[in-house]
Amino acid sequence: MEIQQTAGKRNRSIIIEECPLIVQTINLTKRYGKLTALNNLQLNIEEGESFGFIGPNGAGKTTTIKILATLLQPTWGEARICGHVVGYESRKIRPLIGYVPDFFGAYEDMVVVEYLEFFASAYNIAGKQRARVVEDVLELTDLASKRDALVDSLSRGMQQRLSVARVLLHDPKVLLLDEPASGLDPRARIEMRELLKELRRMGKTIIISSHILPELADLCTTVGIIEQGQLLFHGPIAEIIRRVKTGTKLHIRVTEQQDLAALLLQRTKGIRAVSQMDGKLLVELEQPTHDFTPIAKLLLDNNFRIRELHEEEVNLETAFMRMTKGMVQ
Amino acid sequence: MNSIVRRLGLSFWYLLPANPILVRVVHGASRRPRHLWLRLGYLTAIVAVILLSLFNPAIEGNTSLGNLAKAASRTFQWASVTQLALMCFLAPVFTAGAITQERDAQTMNILLSTPLTNAQIVFGSLMSRLYFVIMLLISGLPVFLMTMIYGGVTASQVFGSFALSASTAFLTGALAIFVAMMGVGTRKTIFSFYMLIGLYLLAFYLFGMRKETWVGASPPNISDQKMSWLAPVHPFLALEVALNQVNAPPHAHLTDHSAIGRYMLAYPSAAYTTWTLLLSFVMTLASMFLVRRGAKSGEQTWFTRVWTLFSRTSVGEKTRKPRTVWNNPVAWREAKTRAGGGLWVRWAVIFAGAIVALVLFIGFLSGDFTADSVREWLAGLVAAELGVALIFASNTAATAMTKEKEAKSIDLLLSTPLTSKYILWGKLRGLVSFAAPLLMLPAIVLLIFGLQGLSGTDKVRSINIECFAELSILMLVYTACACVIGLKVSMVARKNVSAVMTSVGILIVLCSLLGAGATAVVESVGGEFAAFFAPFTPFTAVMYLVNPAALFETAKEFADGANSARAAALLGSLVATIIYTFIVWSLYTNLVREFDMTMRKQTGT
Numbered sequence: 001m002e003i004q005q006t007a008g009k010r011n012r013s014i015i016i017e018e019c020p021l022i023v024q025t026i027n028l029t030k031r032y033g034k035l036t037a038l039n040n041l042q043l044n045i046e047e048g049e050s051f052g053f054i055g056p057n058g059a060g061k062t063t064t065i066k067i068l069a070t071l072l073q074p075t076w077g078e079a080r081i082c083g084h085v086v087g088y089e090s091r092k093i094r095p096l097i098g099y100v101p102d103f104f105g106a107y108e109d110m111v112v113v114e115y116l117e118f119f120a121s122a123y124n125i126a127g128k129q130r131a132r133v134v135e136d137v138l139e140l141t142d143l144a145s146k147r148d149a150l151v152d153s154l155s156r157g158m159q160q161r162l163s164v165a166r167v168l169l170h171d172p173k174v175l176l177l178d179e180p181a182s183g184l185d186p187r188a189r190i191e192m193r194e195l196l197k198e199l200r201r202m203g204k205t206i207i208i209s210s211h212i213l214p215e216l217a218d219l220c221t222t223v224g225i226i227e228q229g230q231l232l233f234h235g236p237i238a239e240i241i242r243r244v245k246t247g248t249k250l251h252i253r254v255t256e257q258q259d260l261a262a263l264l265l266q267r268t269k270g271i272r273a274v275s276q277m278d279g280k281l282l283v284e285l286e287q288p289t290h291d292f293t294p295i296a297k298l299l300l301d302n303n304f305r306i307r308e309l310h311e312e313e314v315n316l317e318t319a320f321m322r323m324t325k326g327m328v329q
Numbered sequence: 330m331n332s333i334v335r336r337l338g339l340s341f342w343y344l345l346p347a348n349p350i351l352v353r354v355v356h357g358a359s360r361r362p363r364h365l366w367l368r369l370g371y372l373t374a375i376v377a378v379i380l381l382s383l384f385n386p387a388i389e390g391n392t393s394l395g396n397l398a399k400a401a402s403r404t405f406q407w408a409s410v411t412q413l414a415l416m417c418f419l420a421p422v423f424t425a426g427a428i429t430q431e432r433d434a435q436t437m438n439i440l441l442s443t444p445l446t447n448a449q450i451v452f453g454s455l456m457s458r459l460y461f462v463i464m465l466l467i468s469g470l471p472v473f474l475m476t477m478i479y480g481g482v483t484a485s486q487v488f489g490s491f492a493l494s495a496s497t498a499f500l501t502g503a504l505a506i507f508v509a510m511m512g513v514g515t516r517k518t519i520f521s522f523y524m525l526i527g528l529y530l531l532a533f534y535l536f537g538m539r540k541e542t543w544v545g546a547s548p549p550n551i552s553d554q555k556m557s558w559l560a561p562v563h564p565f566l567a568l569e570v571a572l573n574q575v576n577a578p579p580h581a582h583l584t585d586h587s588a589i590g591r592y593m594l595a596y597p598s599a600a601y602t603t604w605t606l607l608l609s610f611v612m613t614l615a616s617m618f619l620v621r622r623g624a625k626s627g628e629q630t631w632f633t634r635v636w637t638l639f640s641r642t643s644v645g646e647k648t649r650k651p652r653t654v655w656n657n658p659v660a661w662r663e664a665k666t667r668a669g670g671g672l673w674v675r676w677a678v679i680f681a682g683a684i685v686a687l688v689l690f691i692g693f694l695s696g697d698f699t700a701d702s703v704r705e706w707l708a709g710l711v712a713a714e715l716g717v718a719l720i721f722a723s724n725t726a727a728t729a730m731t732k733e734k735e736a737k738s739i740d741l742l743l744s745t746p747l748t749s750k751y752i753l754w755g756k757l758r759g760l761v762s763f764a765a766p767l768l769m770l771p772a773i774v775l776l777i778f779g780l781q782g783l784s785g786t787d788k789v790r791s792i793n794i795e796c797f798a799e800l801s802i803l804m805l806v807y808t809a810c811a812c813v814i815g816l817k818v819s820m821v822a823r824k825n826v827s828a829v830m831t832s833v834g835i836l837i838v839l840c841s842l843l844g845a846g847a848t849a850v851v852e853s854v855g856g857e858f859a860a861f862f863a864p865f866t867p868f869t870a871v872m873y874l875v876n877p878a879a880l881f882e883t884a885k886e887f888a889d890g891a892n893s894a895r896a897a898a899l900l901g902s903l904v905a906t907i908i909y910t911f912i913v914w915s916l917y918t919n920l921v922r923e924f925d926m927t928m929r930k931q932t933g934t
Contacts, residue, residue, distance in 0.1 A: 069744045094746040105738030109666040113651040121658035122745040148648040166741070 022047040022174060022205050023068065027077035030063050030229075037063040039229040040077065045207065045222075047173070050200050052220035053209040054320055060229040061209040062102065065178045068207065069099035081174060095123065098167025102179035104159040106152045112138070112162060113147045116169060123170035133169055141165040141195060157188025164195060175199065177208040181215060193219060217316040227324045237316060244319045247272065250283040250292060253308035254299065261304050268298060280308070343449065350440070350453025355460055364461060371415055371465050375472055378411045379404050398481030405476040406572045409490040412469060413497070413568055417530060419465065420498040422830055424458045424505040425522050447617040455506045455613060462498040466491060489571035489598050496605040497564050501526065503609035503616075510616040523833070524674070524720070533563045544594055546578035560597035561604070571598040659742075659752050663729060663759025678717050679770050685710055686774040690781075693791060703791045704876040707778060711771040712871045715804055718767035719811045719836060719867070725763055726815025727832035729756050730928070731825045739928065749924035753816065757917060760812040761805070768808060772801040775875075793895060796874050799864065799902035803874075806909035807867045811836055813916040820920060820927050844868045855880055860894040861901035870905070874898055 023045040030038040038060045045051050053061045066072040067079050070090040079086040081093045107115060116134045125133055138144045141161050146154065151162060160180055167175060180196070181189045193215050200206060200219065210216050216223060217237055224234040233240055254261045262281055265274045273284045283295070292309060299306055345351065382404040440450055470491070476482045505522065536542060537557035547556040556575045560566040569575040580595035593600040655661035689706050692698040698706070733739035742752065779794035815832040822828035843866040851859040851869055859880045863873035873880055877894050881887035887894075 066740075069740075071740055071743055091746060091748070094744060097744065099741070099744040101737065101740050103737050105741040106736055107662065107666065107738055108736075110662075111649050111651050114654055114666075117651075117654040118658040118662060119741070119745065121654050121656060121661075122742070122747050124746065126656060148651060150647045150649060153647040 021045060021080075022049075022082055023051075023207065024080045025064070025067075025077065026080075028064070028067065028074050028079055029076035030060070030067065030072065031075045036229050038067075038074070041226075041229070041231050043224060043231065043234065045205060047205055048200075048203050049222055050196075050206045050220045051208070052216035052223040053207060053226065054211075054213060054216060054223060054316075055209075055226035056324060059226045061226060062178055063229075064226075065099070065176050065207065065209060068174075069097060069176050070094055071099075095170060096172055097174045097176055098170070098172040100160075100163045100167055100175070100177045100180055102182055104156070104163055106159070108152055110151050111148050112143060112151060112154075115151050115162065116165060119166050120169045125170065137165040137168045140168065140198075142191075155188075156183050157185060157191070160184060160188070160192060161195065164192075164199075168199075172204075174205045174207065177206065179209055179211070181210055181212055189215070213316045213320060223316070225320060225323050232323050240316070240319045240323075241314050244322045245288075245314045248285040248288045248290075249312035250281075250285065250295065251308065251310055251312055252281040252283055252295075252299070252306065253279065254281075255305040255307055257304070261299060261302075264298070264302055264304075265295070268295075271295075282312075344452055345456060348449055348453040348456070349445070350450065351457045351460070354457035367419065367461075368465060368468060371419065372468060372472070374415060375408055375411055375469050378407050379472065379476070382407045394480065397479040400481075401476045401479035402481035405473065405482040405486065405490075406574065408473060408476065409568060409572060410565070412466075412473075412490065413494050413564055416462070416466070416494040416498055417526065417564070418834075420462050420501040421505075421523055421526055423461050424498075424502040425826065426458070426505075441621060447620045450620050451506060451510065451613060451616045454509070455502050455616075458505065459498060459502045462502070463495065466494055466498075486571060486573075490568065492602045493564050493568055493571065493598060496602040496609075499609040500605040503612040507612040507616050507619075510619040510622075523829070527720075530563070530565065533559050534565055537563060537566045544578050546582040546594075548576040548578070550575055556594075556597065558594065561593040561600040564601060567598045567601040657751075657755045657758065659747070659755025660759035660762065663725070663756055664762035665759075675721065675767060678714070679766060682710060682714050682770045682774070686770070686777075690777065693778075694781075700791050701878070703778070704878070707774070707792060708872050708875040710774065711800065711875060712868055714767060714771045715807070715867060715871060718764045718804070718808055719840070720833060721767060722760060722764040722808045723811045723815045723832045723836045724829050726756075726760050726812040727819050727822070727828040728825045729760065729816055730819035731822050731828040734823060735825060743928065749928075750921045753917065753920050753924060756816060757809070757812055760816070761809055764808050764812070768801075768804045771804065772797065775800055792875055793877075795895065795899055799874055799899065800871065802906050803864055803867075803870050803902055803909075806906055806913065807870075809913045810909050810916075813913050813920070814839075817916060817920060820924065840867060848872075851880065855882065856886075856890060857893050857897040861897040861904075863898065864902040864905040865908070870902075874902070 021044045023043065025041050025043040028038055028041040028043075029036070041060070041064060043051075043064075053064065055061050063072065067074055067086055068081060070086055070093055073087045082096050084090075084092045084096075086093060107118070110118065113134060116137065117130060120130045120133055135144075138147060141164055143158070143161055143165055146158060146162075149158075151159065154162065164177075164180070177196070181192055184192060189212070196206065196208070196219055206219075208216065208220065220237065222234070222236050223240060225232045225240070233243070252261070252265075258276065258279070258281065262274050262276060265271055265281065265283055270286050271283060272286045275282045290311075292311070296306060296309055382400075445453075473487050473490070477484070477487065508522070537559040539557075540555075542557040542559055543555035544558050545555075549555050554575060556570060556577050557563075557566055560570055560575075560577070566575075570577045577595055577597055580591055583591040583594055586594065652665060685706075689698060689703060689710070693700070693703045730739070733742065747755075775792065775797040778791045779797045782791055783794055814835055815828075818832040818835065819828050822831065847862065847866040847869040851863050851873060854862070860873065860877060862869075863880070864870040877891070877898065878884070878887045880894060881890060
């Protein structure tokens, strides 16, 4: 038994040594008839990484996740998980992944414990180990009080929590989460985010698609922006923000004579452009800087009273809006 | 006055011809190829029946007017029965969708928020469903009128036949809309709806064939059969009267009945049409009041107060003690969590069968029943239980995959390490386990009667003991076969309703064709060969293994050939078991081969 376990560990370590990337896609392409859902997607995700997949509806996020979950075969290219190729070694991949779809696959007439035992059994976890594992995931996901509740009578938040509990049963390396926060109320969303953070701390590799970008920014180490089946960006969040932030933009509001203030700033050296928006001046500087004293001084010296002056915040949402064109297929 | 007439006219115009629900369904669905094929199939079936009935050696070479009229009359009878049978099958197909469609598509609330009146919603839903059924009936009318050319068929007979079919369709539609508007309809309701209609038609027809239900005042026909008092409440029994196959009692001879009773028994066909249309109208009216009952959801009524006294259901989260999941989770799910409301029906069928068997056994021991009549009753009981088991198995198997597809739980299953072979074997095993309790009862009953036969003499022996072993195994393989056919349909179909209809339809057609063919062979050959051949189809197996005496013309012939017939039946059962097992295995391996391709193709889109 001990030998077998060692051999098993050795095998796994060999695979990981050979392929340090836990998820890799090479020219991944998926076509539905004439529609190209994915177009030469290249993704490299390392072990322990939390990868946020963002893009408009119909961009190809769910298709990618379904391919990685072995539910779809690519038309062209390759997807690998722990070095195993999807479509050829799917049976080796399935124990390594946990897939949470964007809906709750409800089974009628099943209580929470039965639901988890059903899937534990599907992952070949038997006997006392099954009961122990089920209890463990119930504790981890804070569902112990719901163990006898019928799954189709649970709230959406609890069902989503149960979905996460389900994919933890077999302790997978990679979690594939497709819109796990969709349809959740604010409290359930915050609780779900905390649960996912806990999983990240446990060292799970998480691939998550979501439309709630601030949450992804909080949870993910890297993001991928996809549009019309093409990956527009892949990297750390700081990098994407740096990339879209071409210069420094200031938002300035003065108490009166805003037009005159705009004229003054336009004639000032080092300012590229000035525009007015929502009763504010949008001032674009030629050089990035964090020192805005000269501009404030200039306005004050010319008897303008400043009500507001701050740098435009560039976050994941603004980065997403600038990088994508809002085109859907 | 003019303005009143104009308003009434406009109301009617918006209620039916310009009803947006009706217009939407008629415009959209009438272009669907499925409906075209259904219409084509319906007309083909009726034309085929007419052509078959025309190929009659009796009228060839003797084309007198009298003979032609007789042939036309017989053709009309066959066509009318076919039309009514098709109507009983197709009307629920078209109307059952009403039960869940609005709820599934979540369009009911949208409809209710429009200025459409309750009457427009109800009549629009009803007529949009009945439109296709009525169109089917009308499309068949020219075929029926052709039979009038040779005489022997009167216009009133054609009208009577059509009225019976149309009123049955109206009743089915009104019932479906009523259930839909009550808001209690789920997908399970659809199956219960079919089962209810099927059981009603079958049970009442068989009951109506018994002498105990015959009306004394009814003049007997050539076969000495009289009209049953069930004729006014059963379309097929009423049709027999309308076609002059059975004679209704004269109105004047029914003096000991009330006025309504007299009318119903003297004119059963008209009575059936009247009460079904009246009931349809009442249900449609009731539906109009129920359309917006959702607006009062949560409010206490006298009904909910009474209901909460007896029900254990609570609002919101529901709990139950967990059960142990088997090592094969797929089999466990099929066997244990699919029962739902069907569980009650299953146990009701078992309980009813047990009561009949007990009465039969006590009656046999006390001498009230002869061995011959016990065999007949036993054959009927086992056939009924097997029939229900096959329909249950076929229905449950048909939804085995479609249910997963509709609930989208198939993606979860496919992303686990379970292989297609494991999933399908689990499904098949679970389905047979689900149907097993239904098969247990006839097996136990046969064992008890068989054991009694071992202890008794030949004169008081009801059945042979090997009958228990033969039928137990045969019923299991027949059920496995029904399950694997249902699974095959379920894998290809996308929706529960179409899967159930196709699967049960295949089962009925297969059983009818095989049963009719095998019965013809067995009855024409008789003796030991027939005993060998009987186990090859479900119902000949039950009929002739329980009652082998029916294979012989006389009691003496049976006494002489009993032992060799028993040996032939045993051998036939063995061969039939092997053949059916091979069929199940072949279909199963074929399913395993196709599973990945079919399921992943469907889930991927």
